[in-house]
Amino acid sequence: MKIYSLLLFVMLNSCMTSKIAVKTGIEEISFGNGGGFTGEVKTYKLTADCKLSEKEKELKKVESKKTLELFNQAKELKDLNFNEPENMYSFIEIKTKEKTNRIVWAYGSTIVDKKVIELYNELLTTTK
Numbered sequence: 357m358k359i360y361s362l363l364l365f366v367m368l369n370s371c372m373t374s375k376i377a378v379k380t381g382i383e384e385i386s387f388g389n390g391g392g393f394t395g396e397v398k399t400y401k402l403t404a405d406c407k408l409s410e411k412e413k414e415l416k417k418v419e420s421k422k423t424l425e426l427f428n429q430a431k432e433l434k435d436l437n438f439n440e441p442e443n444m445y446s447f448i449e450i451k452t453k454e455k456t457n458r459i460v461w462a463y464g465s466t467i468v469d470k471k472v473i474e475l476y477n478e479l480l481t482t483t484k
Contacts, residue, residue: 382450402418402426442462
């Protein structure tokens with residue numbers, strides 16, 4: 357009986373990734389910023405299995421409820437076209453099965469959709 361319970365637990369947890377991806381259509385979100393004097397780019401990636409990484413190094417697991425919330429916000433922006441970087445910029449890259457959409461805006465931009473800024477700030481809180 358314990359083996360069946362353990363097997364069921366493992367199967368349910370392995371399906372969590374596909375549940376978030378299926379519900380939202382989003383596979384992963386990359387985000388970060390770059391530019392300035394050095395031109396350095398800092399990139400984070402949040403995957404549908406709730407893993408947050410920076411440069412292929414896993415930083416932590418984000419709560420599945422929070423990941424689903426962020427992916428739902430990204431779903432609203434997956435078709436937004438905005439590419440107006442300047443010397444310093446921020447970006448969100450939303451990856452679906454069909455395509456990858458990159459939204460880029462200048463530091464301090466007031467013309468980018470407020471939903472982009474809200475999502476970006478929420479994503480940044482996951483890195484702390």
